[in-house]
Amino acid sequence: ETGVTQSPTHLIKTRGQQVTLRCSSQSGHNTVSWYQQALGQGPQFIFQYYREEENGRGNFPPRFSGLQFPNYSSELNVNALELDDSALYLCASSLEGGSNTEAFFGQGTRLTVV
């Protein structure tokens, strides 16, 4: 049990629609990162929020956006869904900025775009 929860666990959307995925981080963790994991691949970094500010972004278009809230929750929003957005979306929670600590992952949200 990592203390990181994601909702929903599964989601089916139609191409062109918008989707919001949610994550609840471990209490006290100041950093949340979002990853996309396609079938048979390792997780790919989408972006990261550190103390509610975006702190880096991977090679994903602007239609992927996010927010981090003071209550340890965060969101990943994807606009204009494409078929290739079908994947497992993972959020990872960590405490950064001091001595190094590891990230803990949620169970993921499996998004299917049809």
Added chain:
Amino acid sequence: QKEVEQDPGPLSVPEGAIVSLNCTYSNSAFQYFMWYRQYSRKGPELLMYTYSSGNKEDGRFTAQVDKSSKYISLFIRDSQPSDSATYLCATKDRSGTYKYIFGTGTRLKVLA
């Protein structure tokens, strides 16, 4: 060239075998290395976390980092069917962000 390379497998071994899983990485600045285990349709679960070179042991698991050859390994002793999963190696990029860079994962099947 990918920053972290990992053989995707699949790897099948008999129960009780010693399993060796390996990754290579390209950036000599990387210092933190992790192994995650991922069961089907689940999120990755942290197994081992090492800093710089050397070995770290935890029960049946040993993580090894060789910075001179940019090679990281995970050894599983006395493998069990419950070890059947995908094993992901990762390194942490601390140049600005705190993002993790993952290999593709190796699928392991331990046969009873």
